[in-house]
Amino acid sequence: MTKIVALTQAERTNILNQLSPMQVEALNEFTRYAMLSRFHTRHYLRQTDWEFQGMVIDPWYDRRHEHRGDNLYCDCGRRLKNQFILRSKTTGHHLFLGISHFQQHASIPAKVEREIRAGINEINLYMDGILVLYQAKREFPTAMFQYVVTHHGFKNQEGTILYQRCNLFRHVNLPLHPRDYEELKKRYLQLKAGKIHRLTKKEITNLLQAIADDWRQVDQQIILFNYQLRQESIPPQSIQRIKSNSINYALQRRHTRFFVTNYKHIKDLTLTKARAQLAIKLRQLSFYIQIMDDRPRAKYLCDQARQIMIAHETSVSNSHFFGIKEAKSLINGMNVC
Structure with missing residues (x-):
């Protein structure tokens, strides 16, 4: 069973400050992709007038002294790390909001807002697991991943989250979360044993x-x-x-x-x-x-x-x-x- 590690904001920021710019961007894309997947599969806004149009993350939000480009803002003027973009189904009007203003500006029920916030917290916990491994000097398992790819372990499965996450992290040498690592290792051992998995x-x-x-x-x-x-x-x-x-x-x-x-x-x-x-x-x-x-x-x-x-x-x-x-x-x- 994987031990859950929750970093404080100060601990998280300290480790993030050690990452290279490309590592920060890869980690934020992982976060954004995970959040988009939640919106698509859980249909948070189904009972509202709003449809989810996208999400933008400021990867430099916690690095104000070396911020690149423009900041992201809520429609209320507050600076944001995660900017959610919503579109009205009836008027076509767009809103650019932080999670704390879904109810105030879009009349989205508090229950839905809490569900989305819980999703963000869950993703942050997942990211913390990666950051803790990075601080412990763990690296991306390049040899294992390359073996699986070379021996067609991802054949017809290029659309899986694991494959895409491996590609993101391989390029910047970030460690995989323990659950992703175990899934990759399982494929690796199956291929080593000569087992060819046929899709059901x-x-x-x-x-x-x-x-x-x-x-x-x-x-x-x-x-x-x-x-x-x-x-x-x-x-x-x-x-x-x-x-x-x-x-x-x-x-x-x-x-x-x-x-x-x-x-x-x-x-x-x-x-x-x-x-x-x-x-x-x-x-x-x-x-x-x-x-x-x-x-x-x-x-x-x-x-x-x-x-x-x-x-x-x-x-x-x-x-x-x-x-x-x-x-x-x-x-x-x-x-x-």
């Missing part, structure tokens, strides 16, 4: 659900990019053109023009086709990173998007695609040559 129907269903959740989170990140464009007063027709270019870019070099537009449709596909649609969606996200990378107000979004790409072992290229050049020109209000 239930496992395939769960994997399709995981891919659908991933697709949805990538889509929400793209929605936030488009919302940022609207906030920067980019004309609607230009935003529509940018969206069209992003889809064309995503489908480049594909033998099909099939493009899923709703995460629910993913579950009706085969695993191969579902993974292909996620890859297309990630390429669309790459498009937005490339066109928004030099815009200061989009820094958090670009940083988060890069962490998503890392988690999925997907690179962000520096493409010369005409649609990217045109999109940048539309954003900057220039004519395309």
Whole structure:
């Protein structure tokens, strides 16, 4: 049984201050992904007028002396570490809130607010387990992970949280939480013993659900990019053109023009086709990173998007695609040559 370790805020901040910038960003992406998963699976806002549009985390909230970029704020003006973005189903109005103001600004029941807060606390406990191991000089189990990957231990299971978390932490040498480590070790020992696991129907269903959740989170990140464009007063027709270019870019070099537009449709596909649609969606996200990378107000979004790409072992290229050049020109209000 894993011992639960709860750090005080001072202890947590002390260890966080020892991390490199890339380690801080990876850890915050883990936190954000875990929170997004909770919103998607527990349907916190189902009985309200609000739908969850995304979450932005300030990785430098506890490092004020070396803060990078703009701060995050609640609509009330209070500085935030976790900014939740909600959209009204009836009016389309957006709210940018800290968890303590869900009830005050969005009339979300106190019970729901408490459930969300409990989720954040649970995720913080999980993160504390990682930080304690880091302080004890534990590292990412690179050799074990590489063995599992090389021997196809994650074949058809690239959508699992374990695989994505391993990719995030491997790049920055952060230790895995004990539960994740034990799950990775179990796969490793099975492969060492020559056991080949064949997916059951239930496992395939769960994997399709995981891919659908991933697709949805990538889509929400793209929605936030488009919302940022609207906030920067980019004309609607230009935003529509940018969206069209992003889809064309995503489908480049594909033998099909099939493009899923709703995460629910993913579950009706085969695993191969579902993974292909996620890859297309990630390429669309790459498009937005490339066109928004030099815009200061989009820094958090670009940083988060890069962490998503890392988690999925997907690179962000520096493409010369005409649609990217045109999109940048539309954003900057220039004519395309």
